[in-house]
Each structure stands twice: as C-alpha cells, then as structure tokens.
Amino acid sequence: MKLALIGLPKTGKTTIFNALTxxxxxxxxxxxxxxxxxxxxxxxxxxxITRLSELYKPKKTIYATIEYHDYPGIFAKEAESGENAMLSEVKSADAFALVLRGFKDEELDGLYELGSPEKQFQHIEEEMILADLIVAxxxxxxxELGYKRGVRTPAxxxxEKALRAIIDQLQDNKPLRDLQLPPDEEKAVRGFQFFSSKPMLILVNTSEDSLSAWDSTLQIFADKGFKANVIAGKFEEELSKLDSEEAEMFMTDMGLAESIRDRLTHWSYQLLGNISFFTVGPDExxxxTVERGANAVTAAGKIHSDLARGFIRAECFKYDDIINHGSEKVLKEKGLFRLEGKEYIVKDGDIISIRFNV
Ligand SMILES: Nc1nc2c(ncn2[C@@H]2O[C@H](COP(=O)(O)OP(=O)(O)O)[C@@H](O)[C@H]2O)c(=O)[nH]1
Ligand SMILES: [Mg+2]
Incomplete structure (x- = not known):
C-alpha cells in the first residue's frame, strides 16, 4: 500500500514522515x-503474524508494509505544464494523507499565510479539482480531434461520457471522490488517477497540549465524509527517537494507546477497506493485503499472477482456529480446514494456500 503525505508547505509533513519511518x-x-x-x-x-511465526517457525517472516511518500507542495501549476515526474508519482499513491497545520508558530505564520485547517483543506481541494479539470x-x-479523423470506438x-460527467462535477467545484460512475466508464478513466478521486485521510497537526481543541474542526471534516484525526507531529517525531519503554511512558501520559505508525496503519486500512490474509509454511x-470483498482469485493474484491464472482452489482455515487448536492436523479432524472455489470472499485473518496449475 502506498500512502502519500500531501499538504501546503510547512504543515509538518516531513516531521510526520520522520515519526512514521x-x-x-x-x-x-x-x-x-x-x-x-x-x-x-x-x-x-x-x-x-508474530504468533503464526512462533507456531510454524519459518525461515522467513514477512509483515505487510506501507510505503510512505512525503511530497513537497505541488499541484495545478505542474499539471498545466504537462508531464511532471513527481506529479505522476503522487498519482500512483493508493491514498493521500492530507496534513493541515493546526500548530501555532509565529515565524512560520509570518512566512506562509496558511489560515485555518479548513482554509488549507479548501485550498488543496481547489488545487486538486483544477489539476483534474486540466487533465480531463x-x-x-x-x-474530439480523433472523432474528426474518424476514430470512434465504443471504448x-x-x-468521453465519463469525462463529460467528470468535467461537470469538477466545474461544480466537487471532488471526483463524490462522483459515482457506471463500472465501464469508471474503468475507462481509471488510468488518469485523478487527484480528487483518491481516498483521503485528514490529519490536523497540532501541538501536544491542544489535541482536544480540534473536535469541532474534525466534526466538520467528518460531516463532509472524511476520516479526520488530530495528531501532534513534532511530539510524535520526538517519541519515535526514544526507546520503546520511554516512549510508552510518554504515550501513557498523553493517553495514546499506540504509536503514530500503528495508528496511521489502522486509519489507512479502514480508509481503503483493506483486510489481511496470511500464507504459512516452513519457508515463510x-x-x-486485499480490499474487503475480494475473492479467492484476486487474493491469489496478490501472491503471484500465475496463481490467479491457474487457480484451482483455495485451501483455507482461520487464524483463530489454528491458534486455538495448535495444528493443521487437528483442524482437518474437526472439519475446520475448508476447500474454497474462485468466488470465495476472503475474510480478514484467513490462512490460505492456493492450488493452481499453469
Ligand atoms: N509546534 C509544532 N511545530 C511543528 C509541528 N510539526 C512540524 N512543526 C514544525 O514546522 C516546521 C515545518 O515542518 P516540516 O515537517 O518540515 O513541514 P513540511 O514542509 O510540511 O514537510 C518545522 O520547523 C517543524 O519543526 C507540530 O506538531 N508542532
Ligand atoms: Mg517537507
């Protein structure tokens, strides 16, 4: 999963990136x-994964990963000037985390007039809408030029139909996130990776002593349909430099149950509707990670395209069952070891082995 930290200059993106990584x-x-x-x-x-690793004692244990990209401020200006390497990189993110400055800093306030988090949000949203409009x-x-030359295919x-709907939406100053296209049209324009169509988390970055001051702001974003959270970026950056015992002490003081890394993981999984399934064995x-609702073939394809192409069936059991019963042999005896077909909807915590033939 690729998550891009975006926002206006000096909102704390790199500070948060440092805390995360x-x-x-x-x-x-x-x-x-x-x-x-x-x-x-x-x-x-x-x-x-830790417990499965204890049970199977594999040569390798591999956790899922999130790739964070921390970008300097970019948007419409670059879109206008055509292809920009960084722009296409930003567009390849699965989701955005928009960092809004809530902390006070007189020097920075003098250098950059960002305004309130709502204002910054509005600014970014306008930039995204404009950049998308230019592309569309x-x-x-x-x-149209192609039509004149006689190039007209159903695709x-x-x-074209999708783009017309997209342009209408953008000209109304509405993000593409809120536009539902029929599946064939959606597919026709997916490659454009429009900014305003990306799932987006909102992070209000503030100082550690004013975390609770942002409730009404968060509510405004929630009312717009966003998942919005408040974080203390600089404090988190400092925490990330401490050893875990020390860090825990400070976190307890602050009423934080988890590291910023873990919290952002939960938020982005929720945002994207992602779930985890596992593969186990003596080697690994x-x-x-797959989207909730994905079927067994899609899950197989995450592992390797051959597994999707030559899919025969999925052998499947639940994480909770193997932990409760201790061995695959017992699961088989108890009928908890299942054979599933292509259409099987993968559940969070499934342990899957794909039988395939190519
Ligand atoms: N007081 C305070 N300062 C912060 C916080 N986060 C970032 N800063 C400061 O804001 C400045 C810009 O931060 P940076 O992470 O480089 O912003 P970026 O331009 O968005 O990457 C730096 O001087 C940071 O120390 C915060 O949560 N509280
Ligand atoms: Mg930066």
Missing part, C-alpha cells in the same frame, strides 16, 4: 521545499 530528514523552517519526495517503507505491526479537458480535446465513447509466514 523513524528517520531524520530535515524539517528546517527556512529551507525551501525539497526537490524530491522522501520515501520510506514501514512494516504493518500484526500480532497474528485536455483529453476531451484529443478525443473511446465510454471514456507472510501477511498479504
């Missing part, structure tokens, strides 16, 4: 925005 990239107040993104891969803590309108022009017509115990 336990790195020390520069967060100098006066430094110009970085020329490129910071990228870091963070394991998804999952006690179930350019594509329509091309399609292009579906795309491993966690995999």
């Amino acid at each position: 336990r790195t020390e990239h520069s967060t100098d107040k006066y430094a110009p925005p970085a020329g490129e993104a910071n990228i870091g891969v963070v394991p998804v803590a999952d006690e179930r 309108e350019k594509r329509i022009e091309k399609i 292009i017509q579906a795309e 115990v491993r966690a995999w």
